[in-house]
Amino acid sequence: MTPSDPSSKLIAPYQLGFAPLERERSLTIRDALAAVSRTVTIIQGGYRPFVKLKAVGVLLGQIFTLLRVGLVQGGKGLGQWLGRRTTQRSRTTATDRPGQAIASSDLAMPVGEQVLITADHGEFEFHFTPDGLDRLTEACHQNRLPQLPDQLRSTIRQATLYQVIPPTYRRTRSRAIAYAQSGMSFCTVYHDGKDGDAQRIVRTVLSIDGDLLQQISHHALSHPRCGEMIAVHHWLSGQLLHQLRLSISAYIDKIMVGGSLSVFLVNCGHSLPLLVTEPLLALPQLALGAIASMGWMVIWSFCRAAMLPRLNRWVVRWVWQQLITPQSRGRSLAGWLLGLQ
Amino acid sequence: MTSSRSRSTPPVSAIPPTPRSAAQGQPNSLVRGAVQQIERFANALAEVLNDITALEVNTMVVSTITGAKFLPEEAYQDLFAMYHSHGEDDKYQPLRRSLESSCKDCMHKMGMTSVNIVPDPNNPTDQPIVEMLLSDGEFLRNLRKLSELEALMGGERSDQNNITDIIYAQTVIQLDGDVINRFHEQLFSDRLSAQDKEFLIHVHSEAVTSGESNWRELLKFLFDLVQRVILRPGRDTGRS
Numbered sequence: 001m002t003p004s005d006p007s008s009k010l011i012a013p014y015q016l017g018f019a020p021l022e023r024e025r026s027l028t029i030r031d032a033l034a035a036v037s038r039t040v041t042i043i044q045g046g047y048r049p050f051v052k053l054k055a056v057g058v059l060l061g062q063i064f065t066l067l068r069v070g071l072v073q074g075g076k077g078l079g080q081w082l083g084r085r086t087t088q089r090s091r092t093t094a095t096d097r098p099g100q101a102i103a104s105s106d107l108a109m110p111v112g113e114q115v116l117i118t119a120d121h122g123e124f125e126f127h128f129t130p131d132g133l134d135r136l137t138e139a140c141h142q143n144r145l146p147q148l149p150d151q152l153r154s155t156i157r158q159a160t161l162y163q164v165i166p167p168t169y170r171r172t173r174s175r176a177i178a179y180a181q182s183g184m185s186f187c188t189v190y191h192d193g194k195d196g197d198a199q200r201i202v203r204t205v206l207s208i209d210g211d212l213l214q215q216i217s218h219h220a221l222s223h224p225r226c227g228e229m230i231a232v233h234h235w236l237s238g239q240l241l242h243q244l245r246l247s248i249s250a251y252i253d254k255i256m257v258g259g260s261l262s263v264f265l266v267n268c269g270h271s272l273p274l275l276v277t278e279p280l281l282a283l284p285q286l287a288l289g290a291i292a293s294m295g296w297m298v299i300w301s302f303c304r305a306a307m308l309p310r311l312n313r314w315v316v317r318w319v320w321q322q323l324i325t326p327q328s329r330g331r332s333l334a335g336w337l338l339g340l341q
Numbered sequence: 342m343t344s345s346r347s348r349s350t351p352p353v354s355a356i357p358p359t360p361r362s363a364a365q366g367q368p369n370s371l372v373r374g375a376v377q378q379i380e381r382f383a384n385a386l387a388e389v390l391n392d393i394t395a396l397e398v399n400t401m402v403v404s405t406i407t408g409a410k411f412l413p414e415e416a417y418q419d420l421f422a423m424y425h426s427h428g429e430d431d432k433y434q435p436l437r438r439s440l441e442s443s444c445k446d447c448m449h450k451m452g453m454t455s456v457n458i459v460p461d462p463n464n465p466t467d468q469p470i471v472e473m474l475l476s477d478g479e480f481l482r483n484l485r486k487l488s489e490l491e492a493l494m495g496g497e498r499s500d501q502n503n504i505t506d507i508i509y510a511q512t513v514i515q516l517d518g519d520v521i522n523r524f525h526e527q528l529f530s531d532r533l534s535a536q537d538k539e540f541l542i543h544v545h546s547e548a549v550t551s552g553e554s555n556w557r558e559l560l561k562f563l564f565d566l567v568q569r570v571i572l573r574p575g576r577d578t579g580r581s
Contacts, residue, residue: 169412
């Protein structure tokens with residue numbers, strides 16, 4: 001075992017967010033698309049004509065809902081993206097200010113960030129302050145899922161497959177090398193808010209062949225919140241591993257919804273001058289645009305079952321191939337694909 | 342600490358044992374090499390199936406958690422040094438035997454021979470053998486476990502009343518459904534307070550529950566990937 005390089009520990013700190021509770025959750029594109037798929041199955045199935053006719057009516061309503069949800073989610077996504085950009089700028093400013101960071105000899109956390117996850121070649125560390133522990137314990141009890149950043153998800157998926165050793169860690173320092181992953185390690189580091197001390201509380205090493213080693217720090221046994229920290233540690237590592245499974249099909253669906261929306265929006269764009277001058281004359285064009293979008297969705301729903309498994313397999317093979325070849329552009333794209341939720 | 346996140350991953354030459362073929366060859370050989378590596382990688386993952394006989398959860402209290410990371414080359418170098426420097430020390434005998442056995446099994450599996458039972462990473466003749474050993478998934482997993490144990494044994498254990506660096510509880514859940522629990526005698530001695538004893542048993546049972554669930558998720562993800570890569574389109578399972 002080699003002592004870690006402190007500066008490399010926090011190469012990729014990820015802030016943790018939490019998904020809304022089930023009762024707070026609004027309709028997503030996936031839900032809407034699943035409803036459309038179910039209705040299409042009824043239309044395709046051996047039901048009586050009036051049932052099928054009713055399903056067609058329902059389908060029209062569902063497609064409108066899908067378009068609405070697509071627009072709302074798209075707007076939300078844009079808002080979040082803009083928000084992230086603003087936060088990144090403010091984070092840089094906050095860390096640049098002297099004396100505003102909780103610092104210790106080997107670890108540092110910017111002020112205001114309660115939970116951070118670092119990923120370093122298959123070794124994951126959870127850093128949290130007392131406030132972060134409160135928040136995690138609450139999330140754990142409410143069964144609130146953490147929203148993992150895409151890149152962290154990609155890193156975890158890659159780390160389950162192989163361990164990349166960069167040239168700086170190699171004796172020859174010639175090139176990076178990848179080994180089949182032998183095990184994943186999760187460590188919890190507690191940053192006490194009072195004196196800024198960082199203490200490693202618990203570490204688990206999970207091997208693919210089914211060996212789990214749990215190490216608890218002797219000093220942590222006397223800590224009043226040790227039990228809470230260990231519970232949160234297990235819950236958090238579980239949440240990381242429970243989000244491993246890749247559903248590329250969901251993204252292909254989203255692309256198709258995007259295509260459908262584009263058809264509608266392009267049509268609206270064409271009709272815009274007419275809509276301003278002669279609104280009544282523009283209505284048929286808008287209706288035509290909506291029908292074209294629906295047609296697109298219906299065709300996709302019919303093709304979905306036949307095409308998707310093959311397409312999915314091809315994508316997975318391509319991703320895997322790219323990840324272990326040295327072509328950086330392909331690898332970056334594959335890494336991005338692996339980060340998809 | 343900077344807040345910027347780099348999206349780039351470090352460049353990877355290749356997965357051994359053919360690290361240079363992919364990096365140095367022409368595009369065609371590059372693709373061929375990559376395909377071979379995918380197959381080898383998929384086979385290595387599929388081999389894990391053979392190793393899976395049980396889930397074993399160990400809980401230990403350690404004097405310190407260092408945050409050390411596992412680097413296969415360094416770990417092998419350290420174990421090799423331990424193999425020679427602590428030859429007479431009884432404490433290291435089980436580790437030495439395990440290292441010997443791992444090397445012997447792996448070399449036998451790969452059809453390799455070496456003058457040394459444990460190949461010398463500093464000897465140019467043995468270096469290719471060491472590279473081959475490190476390319477084997479099973480050997481790497483053993484190496485990791487030995488490395489963890491060696492790191493713990495390196496500490497000062499002169500004090501007989503020391504309560505750290507001991508595996509207090511072990512649970513083995515076998516595939517046939519048998520569950521074996523083992524507890525260290527120290528867990529029932531007076532050296533630990535009643536509160537600590539209860540706490541250790543509680544966190545161990547927590548680790549068993551979470552370990553079982555995490556391991557299942559890990560395997561699901563890996564086998565899903567292997568299945569998608571290995572299976573031919575004609576044997577489509579219909580899953581998307």
